Amino acid sequence: MRHHNAYNDIIDMELNLEKPLLFFDIESTGLNIASDSIIELCFVKICPGGEQRIKTWRVKPWDYERNCQRPINPSAQAVHGISAEDLSDCPTFHEIAEEVVEWLSGSDLAGFNSAKFDLPMLAEEIERVRRFKGTDLHIDLHEMKMVDVQNIFHAMEPRTLKAAYTFYCGKELENAHAAEADTLATYEVLKGQLDRYAADPRIENDIDKLAKFSTKQRTVDYAGRLVLGDNDEPLISFGKHKGKTAREVYFNEPSYFAWIENGDFTLDTKRQFAMLKAKFEAEKKAERKAAENRPLEDLSGIFEQKLASLNTNPAKLSQKRQKKDEENGPTLF
Numbered sequence: 001m002r003h004h005n006a007y008n009d010i011i012d013m014e015l016n017l018e019k020p021l022l023f024f025d026i027e028s029t030g031l032n033i034a035s036d037s038i039i040e041l042c043f044v045k046i047c048p049g050g051e052q053r054i055k056t057w058r059v060k061p062w063d064y065e066r067n068c069q070r071p072i073n074p075s076a077q078a079v080h081g082i083s084a085e086d087l088s089d090c091p092t093f094h095e096i097a098e099e100v101v102e103w104l105s106g107s108d109l110a111g112f113n114s115a116k117f118d119l120p121m122l123a124e125e126i127e128r129v130r131r132f133k134g135t136d137l138h139i140d141l142h143e144m145k146m147v148d149v150q151n152i153f154h155a156m157e158p159r160t161l162k163a164a165y166t167f168y169c170g171k172e173l174e175n176a177h178a179a180e181a182d183t184l185a186t187y188e189v190l191k192g193q194l195d196r197y198a199a200d201p202r203i204e205n206d207i208d209k210l211a212k213f214s215t216k217q218r219t220v221d222y223a224g225r226l227v228l229g230d231n232d233e234p235l236i237s238f239g240k241h242k243g244k245t246a247r248e249v250y251f252n253e254p255s256y257f258a259w260i261e262n263g264d265f266t267l268d269t270k271r272q273f274a275m276l277k278a279k280f281e282a283e284k285k286a287e288r289k290a291a292e293n294r295p296l297e298d299l300s301g302i303f304e305q306k307l308a309s310l311n312t313n314p315a316k317l318s319q320k321r322q323k324k325d326e327e328n329g330p331t332l333f
Contacts, residue, residue: 013195016205017048021147022107023190025183026118027080029061029072033120033223034266037061037070038093039082041122042179043103044187055103056180056220058082062092064132064189080177097129101139108207110147112161119146120222120268122175127267142272145207149190151214161185168192176229221272225265234276246273250280 015021023044030036042056061070072084082186093100111118119141129135153164165185169192175181190210197203202213220226220234226246229235234246241249241256249256260273 012049013191013198013205015046015191015194015207017046017207020045020107021110021207022046022104023183023187024114024118024122025109025111025179025186026121027177027179028076028078028121029070031117033117033124033133034264036073036076036121037063038121038125039072039087040080040179041100041181043181044180044183045103045107046187052116054180057096057100058087058090059096060087060090060092062094064094064128093125094129094133094135097126097135097137101126101137104139104141104144108211109141109144109146110149110186110190112153112164112182112189113148115146115148115151115222120177120266123222123268124266127271131267145211146215147190147207147210148214149186149193150205151216152193152210153189155213156193156200156203161189164189168196178311221269223266223269225260225269226272226276232271246276247280250277 023046025042026038027040028036028038036060039061040056040058043054045053047053052277061072062068064071069084069087072082077083109119123141124137126137126139126141130137153159157164157167159167161182162173162176165171165188169185169188173185174179179209185192194203194205204210217224218228219237220228225237226234227237227247236242236244236246236249241253254277257273261270
């Protein structure tokens with residue numbers, strides 16, 4: 001493998017793309033998705049044909065409920081070196097949200113360990129803009145394919161991003177934990193993986209297959225409170241209803257969905273539960289409407305099936321009623 005001395009010295013392998021692939025990386029105030037915020041966001045968009053576009057934002061972390069700048073956890077600042085003072089004149093995520101969505105639109109996604117942290121954090125910021133600012137952002141990250149380069153790396157060569165960069169790209173990663181450096185390094189690592197494993201049938205230069213290979217668990221929400229079971233049916237993954245379908249829980253205990261909405265869960269988790277609730281409600285309404293519009297003969301057939309399910313023969317039931325009337329005598333009015 002060749003050794004490289006600069007980011008623009010690109011590995012020979014080129015990505016086989018049908019649409020742009022957007023590499024991204026996030027630095028944040030901390031590691032709690034529900035209560036921390038993005039402070040630096042970098043996108044590196046690779047277009048079919050190889051065109052490369054880069055965009056990096058510094059973001060003032062905003063607490064929408066308290067209407068103030070969110071503090072940075074000291075342990076997080078020790079890693080990325082960004083202070084609150086560095087961000088005082090930067091835009092909030094709300095102010096850049098539409099530009100972020102414009103960059104995201106029409107692309108597949110890629111990142112390093114992004115499925116566990118960066119993607120859920122980005123989704124949370126988008127949900128905050130929707131909920132607290134009333135902005136209708138036309139993007140659904142759940143519909144976008146996600147290639148997690150770390151999962152490919154761990155499956156093939158378990159290491160960190162810095163080691164992955166050295167291993168696949170033949171050079172040392174400088175300025176680690178700066179969003180742009182990490183994002184560009186991730187892009188090069190994926191190309192290095194495709195180059196190194198070109199003869200391995202598990203790895204193909206195809207975004208659909210890479211997304212499937214690098215996704216360990218099929219989740220509905222990024223926090224993993226809902227997972228996909230057989231036939232892609234959403235299942236509850238925690239607590240007293242663990243293993244039950246969301247459909248079963250909703251129809252037997254609809255208050256559980258209200259508990260989720262009012263509980264300490266990420267906004268993305270709440271949104272996915274709300275979407276399932278709306279889906280189940282629509283199904284109930286459709287069933288009621290269909291029942292109201294059924295011809296009487298169909299209802300008669302359903303009644304007979306119900307009687308049959310109770311092991312009751314309609315003719316025998318009529319005979320029993322007649323015998324009972326004879327035993328009790330005529331009814332007086």
